[in-house]
Structure formats: C-alpha cells, structure tokens
Amino acid sequence: MTVDTIRPTRRGFLMGSGALSFALLASGAATILPAGAEAQPLPDGRVTAWVTITPDNRMTIMFGSAEMGQGVSTSLPMIVAEELDADWSTVASEQVSSDPEGVYGNPMAGGVLFAAGSSSVEGYFTYLRQAGAQARQILIQIAAAHWDVPAEEVTTHRSTVLHGPTGASMTYGEVAALPDPVWPSGEMPEAELKPRADWAIMGTDVERLDIPGKTTGAPVYSIDVELPDMVHAALLLPPVEGETPTLNSDAAARAVEGVVDVIVMDHAVAVLARSFPAALAGRDALDVGWTETSPFRMANSADELVALAEAADDMSADAVVWESRGSGPADFAAAGVVTGTYTTEHVYHAQMEPLNAVASVDADGMGAEIWLGTQSQTASILIAAAVLGTTPDRIRFHAMQMGGAFGRRTVFAREQMRDALLLSRASGRPVKVIWTREDDVKNGWLRPATVQRLDAVLDAEGYPTALRHRIASPSIFQFAMPDRWNPETRRDLLVMEGAESAEYAFGTFQAEHVLLPRQSRLSAWRGIGWAPNCFARECFLDELAGRAGTDPVSYRRRLLAGSPRALAVLDAAVEMSGFGTAPEGRAHGLAFAGYKKTLATGVAEVSVEDGQLRVHRFWAAIDPGMVVHPQAYRAQVEGGILFGLSSVLRERSTFTAGQIDQSNFYDYEPVRIADIPEIEVRFVESGEPPSGGGEIGVPMTAPAISNALRRLTGEGSTRLPFPAQQA
C-alpha cells in the first residue's frame, strides 16, 4: 500500500509540539504523522485535536470558544462536520478547557481561547472547515489503503466512505477501527472547501446539542461543582472599590453553626462554611471596619453625567480622533449647524448565574485545579498562574458552560477565581466562592455612561455635507485591559466601535472620543460600543430626516447608496414591516445598525397607553454574510433585541459616593415576558463569510423604538433608558 504523503503546512492542525496533533481516535485510532515520517502502526494512546471517532461510528468534535448560551457547542462542530461529510446524528461536542499546544484558539482573537464580540463562528469558520476537510481526507486515505485502491476514487457521504468502482463502503467508525497505518494530510486550500450550495449541515436548523440536557436540569455550571471536603465561601466585599478591611470581631461569625473559618484578605473578609447559607449567616455576623479612604467615595453617577455632558459640549476639551473621512475640517460653529445630544446611562450585565468559582490548590501551593465559567480560558489560566506565582502547566483548568455572560466574564472577571485560589491555599481545602446576586449587582463592572453630541452641516436639501460624532465617556479598555492600553493613541474600541458609521456617506466625517476619568468599574456589555453609538446616530438621522421633510427610509437610502448590503437589509426591513403602515394609535420607527461585518435594520411598532411605552412588534433584517446555524442565530438576534428593549425600558445602574445604589432584581429589573414584542427575523445573505450574531440584535433596537416614539408623539427619547418610562 502506498499513499502519497501530503506535507502538513500548518502547525495548528497537524503538528502540536512536534508530535501528533490532529487525529481520529479509537482503540486503534487514526493519527497523523509528521511530514516525511514513515507510516507506522497506530498508537493506542489517546490523541485528539478536533475529531474523535469510535468504532460504533459515534463522533466527538471539540470546540474552542466557550458555551455561554450562544450555541457554539453546536454551530462550531457543524462547521467541522460539514467538511467531514459527517452524519450529524452521530455527532457530540466537547468544550476545550486549555490549549497548551496552541491548536484550538480563535484565529480572530490572536489564537487564544476567547469568546466575545460575536467572534466565534466568524473567527473559526475557515480554520474549522479546513480541519473537517483534513479529517475527511485522512479517512479516505485509510480506506483507500485498506482497499488498495487510489484515494482519488474514494468518496464520502454521511459518515461513510465509498469506492464506486468496487462498490465497497465502510462507516467512519469502521475506518477508525482499522488497524491500518495512517498517512498525513495537508492543509486544505480554501478553494477546495465546499461552496455554499453544497452545504448539507451548515445552513440547516439542526437541533442544538446542548438543549435536551437543558430541559432536565442536567447541565453543570461552575456553581454546581462539588468536591470532597469542599467549603463554601461568602465574601464581605468593600463598600467602595479599593478599600481594605479591619476585622473588629469574628466571634459571632465563628459561632454560627457550620462556619469553618474566617479569613481576612487584603480586599475582603471571607467566611468559610460547610454550607452556603451558613457562610452567609457568618458573613452577616461579622464586625468589620473599612479604610473609607477610596477616592471613589467622591464618585456619583449623577455628577458623572453632568461632567460628560459638559465635556461633550466643550470643544476645547481634548478629543481622540477615532475615525476621520472626507476633505478636512468643517465649520461646526457656523450658522445652520444642527446639533443633537444623546445620553446613555450605566448598565449592569445581570447574567442569570451569579459569578462564582471553584478552586482546589495543591498541597505545595504551587498548582491548582479550577472550575470556572469564563469567556477566556487562556487568560484565566494565566491569571491563575500569576495568583499562585506558578507556571500555567500547574493549572488544571475546567472551562464550564456559563449561565450567561454578556461581556461580564471576559478577561474582566477574575476576582472570584483569584479569591477561590487564595482561600483554598489558605484553608488547605477546595473552596467554592459564590457572589450573591447583591454582591453581583453592587460590584458590577458597568458599561459606562456616555454623552454623545452630533453636529451636522446640511446642504440645501437637508443632507449632511459634514458630520461630527463626539462621544464623552471614560475608557473601558484602559480600566479592564490596562496591559494592552496604549496611552499614546488612547484608542478605545470598546467604547468607540460603531461610531465610524462606515456604510454612511456623510461628506466630511469625524468620530472622536473625549475621555474622562472613570467613576466606576467598567466593562463591555452586549452590543459593546455599537449599542450606545448607533442609538445616538440613528436617532439623530431621524431628526435630520424630519427637518429635511423626508421620510426616514429614503433619507437613509440616499446616505447608504454606496453600500448595497446596507440597502438590502434596509429594504428588507421596510418590506417585512410594511414600514409606515402601523395600525391606528401606533407608529413605526426604523434604525440601521451594524455590528462589525454584520449589517441589520430594525423596525419597531410602538404605542403609548397611559404614559406607558409599549413595543408591539419588532422586525429585523440581518445580513450575516452566510448563516451557519439559522435557528440559533435567530435566537441570538431575539435575545439581542430583548437586551436592547431592556436598555430602553428600565435598565440603569446608579451610584452614590462610590456605592452602586441597586441591589437585586427588584431595583434592577431586566425585561420580563410581559414586556416583549412579537419578533420577526429575516436573513438577507450577501454571501460574504459568516459574521457574528451575538451582538447584532442590540444596536438597532433602542433607536428604532425611539424613532417610532418620535413619529407617534413628535418626540423621541434622547436618553437610555427612556425617561418617559418614569412619567
């Protein structure tokens, strides 16, 4: 038997640490040889990268990224399975917890394990198709060798290899069980991957692999992990960021039945107990003083909003240019310039699983096993190693599925893991740290407030010849990722993205960021910068259209004329909704909003009854290039629209003297089922490579609702949340 050796070219696929990386596993598994190596008998060791096939013809496909509800545990394996010509009914999937050999990382996230910014399908798309195609090629080569026929004559269909001339066939499971040697397979050129028209798995509404379990209570989140001898920790956290505790007395806490220990940390006092209720009762019984010297004792959200508004208006305030197009500076001080100012308040993530972590530190204090729901396994492992002063190889990490994340569990969430590690090391036992909902609300890392000022110089017909979008806000990036913050350029994509308004032709255009010092802890929130920034722009454009005496659709059509994709989603949303034909007493409003490469237009149908805004219907037309898993993508859009609605109706974090005023869902209440509109989502595929769906529902929603309100009542909202809701 001879089979041509295809030279592996990409370390990520084939050559983990110079040994075997990509493989089909069975007892008698298939493996890959380094380029140029001799074929050799199969090792019976465990070797996997993406695909494992067992003799019963079951298949497990690994996925990087992290499952937090967005469906990557299905959509990413679909990509592999497509090129592998797998029978989808045989597929299971498994999350990757760590990646020491650098095989599983998201190419769009610098090759690390990271799930944020709707980047999973977009980032992995080509990579995973190539991985699937390689696996298929390996199966073909094994089968061809076994049958002693040319590999070019072997085809595949639904987990079966076929040889037409002889009529021979085997399931993939049978192939994987062969005791034959295996030959390497090289990188698959993109051109050889299946075109859209040939997709049999991608583009279909297969059931999500994780859903049956989620109907029986079976999923294990980190909050569910139990270990022998484990204790539960409740932390008394500083009332104001950065303050340190003085323990006056822990006698009453230690007297609580079940309390095992009280540990004073730099930034908290922890009560360890045999049950979580006992830990909470112990915490309640602590007598602790705080330094009360934090500069954030001066921080008030109301004052911050005033300062942001002043900075947005003060043209002498230093501004970082984020985007600039067109022919030089325009005169925004001239007569006839139209100005609009929009305000978005702080919001909190409210993921349903409160933040928590479980850690068990080794006896030598220099290694640990960790269970954590995180949007970045890679960053978490590095942080854990730093906490213990050890090396990453000593961290045994379990990436758990998450009960929601929405930006809260990216690199920003490390406190619980750190504390679980420190407490486990101090107590010599496994520790589970749970933040109560109150801890979670009061210690939120908020999306910052923004005040956004737009100025437009208009031509005789009322269209902008120059437009400036000026955003006053503290920097998320500087706070949350200080090691990657560039103090020279001060470009904060977490605040500013979306303000570039890339599809619009505004003549001379500038987007700029006026940075103020932060007054609270900050992080990105679903929709990232796009949500507040598209809100301001799209509300402003409706104002301009109204001034021009033009309807909002044709006004935008003219400004978007250079982007066929934008026009396509705009036209589709207009058509779906019958824009402008709302029933008596209601009105339609529209917004065009992208998220990175995904484009969308939303239409809201609203009424106001007894002063209460009601969104009855919402239509969304989305161009995600191509859709890998339509029903899951649709679910993401629905969820995003409801996030946007929530930011309109009620969501607002405030703080006084450095303390967040809200406590729980009774004073920070996301939308409930009674608030929701009928939602209709339509895909308008442009055929571009797939782009993400996690955020895209958010940015269009608030401005569409505000613009509908404006058409109904003559006045939209310039604020998020809408103040009228309090009227």
Add this chain to the structure above:
Amino acid sequence: MVNLNVNGRAVEVNAAPETPLLWALRDELKLKGTRYGCGAGMCGACTVHIDGQAAFACQMTIGDVGGSEITTIEGLSETGDHSVQQAWIAEQVPQCGYCQSGQIMRAAALLARNPRPSRQEIVDEMSANLCRCGTYPRIIRAIERAAQEG
C-alpha cells in the same frame, strides 16, 4: 434533621429547619437542577412544585415544607419526556439554560392547572421568571405547543 418528600421519595435532610429549601435541594440533596439566581423571589430560577404549585424554593425553608410533596426538575419526568420538556426541545428554547429548569417547572404547573391557557394567561404566569438570554418568544411558543400536543 428534617424529613422531606422530594420527587416521590422520603428523604432526610441533615440541616436546620430554617435552611432555605433551595440550598437544601442543591447542596444537601445534590439536586442541582434547581438554580440560584437572586435569592429574593424575583427571578424564578429556583422554581419547584410544592404540592403541584409553582413556588420559589429560595423563599421557603425546609421547615415550611415538611408535609408537602416537593417536585424538582429532576422529578418532573423519569426520562425527560414531559410534554413541556418535549415542547422545549421542539421549539429550541434554551440558550444558556440557567433559567430553564425554573421556566419549565412553572410552565408545567400552569398547564396542569389550566391545560389550554390563553396567550395572556401564559404571559401573566410566566412573568414571575426572568430569562436574561431572552428566550421569552420561544417560551410562549413552547407552552402553546405543549398545550396543544400535551
């Protein structure tokens, strides 16, 4: 030590009577499908059945429910084939899944009491439970499906 009837079985819980039912289920009885979301009766992640009625497990103590039949998501059906669970799969409801035990338990209690609820009755009943992922449209569809097929 408190005696409870959980999912049709008599069990002894080695905890004080004032222990919240939620934590007794999760940490003493290892029934982790009942979730902690708020501890304040505001989210419904902890919804169980007490004598067939949906109730917040975080808002009652084990001392309160000693004489009651308690059903958790693990006891709703033997094999996960309750009509509500089937409808949940058919409509592909869950996203992160964290709220879903509670949603399913509340929906099942609603349908047991009112097999053909109107849209408004569904919304009224399910307003007790939060879903941050925004699965509400599918929850409504799934309950309507279960009502039809159940």
